Amino acid sequence: MEQVLVEEYRNETLECLHRGHICGVGPDGQVKYEVGDADFVAFLRSAGKPFQAIPGVRAGIKEAYELTDQEIAIMTASHRGESFHLETLSHLMDHTGLEQSNLVCAESYPMHRGSREQIIRNQGHEQRVYHNCSGKHFGVLSYCKLMGYPLEGYEDPGHPVQQEIVETLSMMAELPADQIARGTDGCGLPVFALPLKHIARAYLKLSCPELIEDEKTREAVQKITAAMHAHPEMVSGTNRICTTLMEDTNIIAKGGFKGIYGFSLRQEQLGFAFKIVDGSDEEWAHIVVSILEQIGYANQQTIHRIRERFPSAIRNDAGKIVGHTKEVFHL
DSSP: OOEEEEEEEETTEEEEEEEEEEEEEOTTSOEEEEESOTTOEEEOGGGGHHHHTHHHHHHTHHHHTTOOHHHHHHTTOOOOOOHHHHHHHHHHHHHHOOOGGGOOSOOBOOSSHHHHHHHHHTTOOOBGGGSTTHHHHHHHHHHHHHHTOOSTTTTSTTSHHHHHHHHHHHHHHTSOGGGSEEEEOTTSSEEEEEEHHHHHHHHHHHHOGGGOOSHHHHHHHHHHHHHHHHOHHHHSOTTOHHHHHHTSTTEEEEEETTTEEEEEETTTTEEEEEEETTOOOTTHHHHHHHHHHHTTOSOHHHHHHHHHHSOSEEEOTTSOEEEEEEEOOOO
16 A cells, blocks of 8 residues: 655656655544555654653653753764764763663764764774664663663563563553564664554654643653754754754654654644655655645745755765656645
8 A cells, every 4th residue: 555755866767766654643643644554564763762761751860860951862862973962972971870881782983974984084993872872772771770770681672661661652652562563673672663653643742742641751751852852953963854853843753764754743733654665764854844845834944944955856976966856645
């Protein structure tokens, strides 16, 4: 049931098709918009990070370790390893007493090209803190330390913190925990798969926490999303689509590897999730902006900013326009 979402043309000849599924839900959690199959099951990957941060913030890690909003925001991040990311991670380690050696994610170089090149020029080496998921890991470990849980094995699905994460996701997504499929993410932590309509419901509650019945969870979500809005660059990086969207305080957004994306709109009380089935993420911005345009989103500045930073023109390595991208789906 997947449908073509985006076409790519080189000159005027069709070169690539990107198929997928889109689901949008309203305040009652029911499907309001659908392209393809709203019941398509997709792994959340890094789009799950805001939910993985909830147990720790709910338990009081922000207050216990005197964490800043930057440090909370980077717990939801797929950071690029830019200088401000690394500075925040350093402060996070100082405040919590955690070290890189506590992390199970692999050593790597920053994903941000300039930062990576600078480290290599300075004869630096791969480190766990450079991994784009390190903020999430420090968030989970901070919670373990606060609760007295063992730090070793925090990645094990049977660890108390992982059990609480899946229970929290179950509540936010309105899906029984035993119906959430499990796997192992690239960073080593458990990752969860569920239908797009339930991902959209969970994202709706990030923008509309008043829909969350549990008071402590509601307060934690408010702290997390406030930090993401205050420091959107922490959640991804300079001029990334997540950053661009959350410069608009009406929107919460987070993408994940292999083409999954979730975002929600507070004033409109809408939650969206979509999956590009070939796993590409280059089309995220084009799909999001087309959704916003099709629903008549009022903030034209946001739409203009997306179109400006993520133009439809395809350029070659020398910067010459050689083709274009076209959104072709209809909600």
